Amino acid sequence: MLIAEIISVGTELLLGEITDSNAAFLARELAARGVVLHRKTVVGDNLPRLQEAIHTALSRADLVILGGGLGPTEDDLTREAIAAALNETPAEDPALLAWLEGLYASRGRPMPGVNRKQAWLIPSAEALPNPNGTAPGWFARSGGKFIVALPGPPREMHRMWREQVLPRLPLPDHALHTTTIHTHGIGESNVAELLGDLCLAANPSVATYARRTGVDVRVAASAPGEAEARTLAAPVLEQVRAKLVQWTWGENTDTLAGKLNQMLNGRTLGVIEAGSAGTLCTLLADQPAFLDAAVTVDHRRLITLGLTPVTLRDLGLVSEQAARELAAGAREHLGADIGLAVVVQTTGEHAGQAYAAVDGDGSAHTVAVNWVGDAAQARDRAAVAALALAYRATRLGGQNA
Amino acid sequence: MLIAEIISVGTELLLGEITDSNAAFLARELAARGVVLHRKTVVGDNLPRLQEAIHTALSRADLVILGGGLGPTEDDLTREAIAAALNETPAEDPALLAWLEGLYASRGRPMPGVNRKQAWLIPSAEALPNPNGTAPGWFARSGGKFIVALPGPPREMHRMWREQVLPRLPLPDHALHTTTIHTHGIGESNVAELLGDLCLAANPSVATYARRTGVDVRVAASAPGEAEARTLAAPVLEQVRAKLVQWTWGENTDTLAGKLNQMLNGRTLGVIEAGSAGTLCTLLADQPAFLDAAVTVDHRRLITLGLTPVTLRDLGLVSEQAARELAAGAREHLGADIGLAVVVQTTGEHAGQAYAAVDGDGSAHTVAVNWVGDAAQARDRAAVAALALAYRATRLGGQNA
Known part of the structure; x- marks a missing residue:
């Protein structure tokens, strides 16, 4: 059985300025692979305390995972602390240095001198490539134990964990x-x-x-x-x-937008967002079916997109009828096969109220959303409900055909 | 100077099922009051490890704050661990027991036997009342040090921290x-x-x-x-x-979109996003200046919005010239005072390449973005760069006027 400890590094964590979501991610990953996590520790950017934390963790666990402190500045001390805890001396690795300099050269910028320490290695560590940033990780083996150092930004850390760390670990047969x-x-x-x-x-x-x-x-x-x-x-x-x-x-890895794209089967989708401020577009990013969107709460503009002045006057923008008219408008005015519209109230007494409508294949469907929450939550729930509506409607359409 | 450590208790934290938001709250509270937090530790529901963690923390810090593990079940072990670390024996406190029984009586239910341990105290601890739950906290003094135990649910913990713990601590005048x-x-x-x-x-x-x-x-x-x-x-x-x-x-609390809105001073903003999929719109959500946006990578549609076929053919969509034409198009075709456009490459060899342009007040400005990363990062960096460009351009415009 492999016993692990996590050490998160950064004074900003001890000041409560950011929440340690990396440690929760790693905890789930370890649990899913039968590795037993005994302790998580947060230490600030302080060399003696960090070194002591690594030393103590190594005395108790088989695997010590450090997150953060791999940046180029003087308070990024994880490399120094691991080296000290293992009683080794870091040296610049020529291959790493060349990679780092190439990274900057490709952006047309000289590498600042402080970044050189991101090319450091110690004898017992190998470098873990970081495809999303400038900080390589470390994977060290010492006395039958493993020490892993990963950068703090979650996007960098998650990918390196999956692609670089997992294949190197002797995971239990489980x-x-x-x-x-x-x-x-x-x-x-x-x-x-x-x-x-x-x-x-x-x-x-x-x-x-x-x-x-x-x-x-x-x-x-x-x-x-x-x-x-x-x-x-x-x-x-x-x-x-x-x-x-x-x-x-x-x-599993299905996304709602991906499933909708699949159901659309070559047909294009036009979108009007009134109040959800592009949230629906971001969910549809990279889906080939997504043709065009208009994002606005401007009444004049919405009227040119299919909203009738009568509906606006009698029922308001955040109404089922307005969503229905805008879904038809998204299809007609944006030149798409299927129109999808969402109208959201983000302020005032009715904040959280929203309607979505989908129009195409000679039929229209609508859904109402009403949820307590802040403006960002209201936009998010409405956008997701619109996608789910479009998925359900196109799936039904496929079954009818 | 008061040195503190936080110990969060709970196997669910080590399984990554919940994120430790209490520790971040306490960290902010301590920082604001000049208490120096040296370490946060998460330990599971395991008596020897929890006892050892308390013992070690007391050897280093003046104040040890424990969160969680005060419930009535067998894996709630914080009371037991503090007692063991201080070498004291817990006993039922008659006043606490009466309060607990009264709490259940007021809800018309008998108190389950397991809850009796929530009435425990040790000689060096006093009980901290919990107005929002059944778990009283402990405030213990031992050898000039302070040990505080608070329940895990944030609503209970926050209030007890403010009302019960803070008045008892010798806080620096700070x-x-x-x-x-x-x-x-x-x-x-x-x-x-x-x-x-x-x-x-x-x-x-x-x-x-x-x-x-x-x-x-x-x-x-x-x-x-x-x-x-x-x-x-x-x-x-x-x-x-x-x-x-x-x-x-x-x-401080300024946002980039809010500052841009302020600089626009009543003028409206039209946006075209080609590749950033609504990310720029989401950043502009709720800003009164944000009038209308088109979100599309469809060439035909972009040409109706101001992109010239010559630019598309010779330079491509992700080019400075395309961004410039679309910024002018966002102003003209969306009927706004200022046009802002962003073009982003999210796939292939040049993924991460992007241009933003702003057009208005008789002048145009552009910026190029080039960054290694995945598609979401590319969209995000491009959208933020577009906002920053528009902010800088309107600030300059204001200075010239």
Whole structure:
């Protein structure tokens, strides 16, 4: 059994200026792979305390993972502290230095002198490439133990963990087979009621999570081998799928926008966002079906896009009828096969109220959203509801055809 | 000077199921009161490890704050661990027991037997009332040190911290004055080089942070009173401001979009996003100046918005000239006073390349962005660069007028 400790480095963490989301990510990753995490520690940018923390963690654990402190400035001390804890001396690695200088050259800028220490290595460490930043990580082996140092920015850290660290670790022979079912349009407690006793078992376990895109249900089975874990999970997974089929839009790495794109099957999507401020567009980023969007709350502009002055006067912009007219407008005025519109109230008494409509294939569908929350949450829920509506409508359309 | 350590208790934290927001809250509270936090530790529901963590923390710090583990179940072990670390034996406190039983009686329910341990005390501890839950806290004094135990639920913890713990602590007579300066368009290591020795001083301290919107510089001064802290910070703050004026867009709670809105001073902004998929719109959400946006990478549609076919053919969509034409188009075709356009390459060899342009007041400005990263990062950096460009251009325009 592999025992791990995590050390997060940074005075800003001790000042409470940022929350340590990296440590939670690593904790989940370790748990999923059967590595037992005994302790997480946060230490500031202080060499003696950091060195002591590494030293103590190494005396207790087989694997010590450090996050942060790999930047170029004087308070980035993780390299120095690991070197000191292992009693080694860092030296500039020519290959790393050339890579760093190339990175700056490709941007047409000279490398600042302070960045040279990002090319340091110690004898027991190898460098972990960082495709999203300038700070390489370290993977060190010493006395049968492993010390991993990763940069703090989550985007850099997550990728390096998956691509560089996991393949180097002697992970226990333990397989966890997990399937995550994504739903939308049903609350977490209703999902839990539907699943009933399935949620009480330990292996396979069934757990619900409220996510931005709806409720996720995770079915996890643990066994010595992958095939056994899969077999163990299968009957429970089938039951869960059957109970939730009506609300399910995908599984595992599916995204709602990706599933919608797939359903559209070559047809194009035009979008009008009135109040959601581009949130729906960001969800549709990189989907080939996404043709064109107008993002505005300006009444004159919305009228040129299909909103009738009568609806605006009698029902207001945040109404089902306005969403319906704008969905038709998104199809006609933006030259798309399918029109999708969302209208959102982000301020005042009715903040959180929203409508989405989809128009195409000779039919229209609408959905109402009403949720307590701040403006960003209101925009987000409305945009997700619009995507889910379009997915459901195009899936129905496909079944009818 | 009071040195503190925080110990968060709970296996769910080590499994990454929840993020430790309590520790960040306490960290901010301590920093604001001049208590120096040296370490945060997370330990699972394991008596020997928790006891050892308390013991070690007491050997280093004057104040040890524990969060969590005060519930009634068998894996709530914080009371047991404190008692063991201080070598004392817990006993039921009659007053606490009566209060607990009364709490249940008032809800018309009998108190479950397991809850009796929430009425425990040790000789060196007094109970801290919990108005929002069943778990009283502990405040213990031992060998000139303080041990505080608070329940995990934030709503319970925050209130008990403020009402019960703070009045009992011998807090230093102390104020922290901080100012954060927001910059864009200069790298963190270049900022550090510019600031030079200013970053080495301890009080006022000057620290740099790489954020989504550019590099932030935080100047913090600590003194017995607020006025003294402000006076101490002033000369350093003036030096930092002077050195960074060229890149600075705001301070403290300013947002880049808010500052741009202010500079626009009633003029409207039209936006075209080609490749950034609504990211720029989301940043402009709720700004009155933001009139209308088109979000598309469709060539035909972009040509109707002002992109010339010649530019598209000879230079491509992701070119300075295309951005310039689309900024003029955003002004003309969307009926705005100022046009802002961004073109971004999110895939292929030149992923991360982007141009932004702003057009209005009879002048146009452009900026090029080139950064290694994934598609989401490319969109984000380009959108932020476009906002910063528009802010700088309108500020310049204002100075010329």
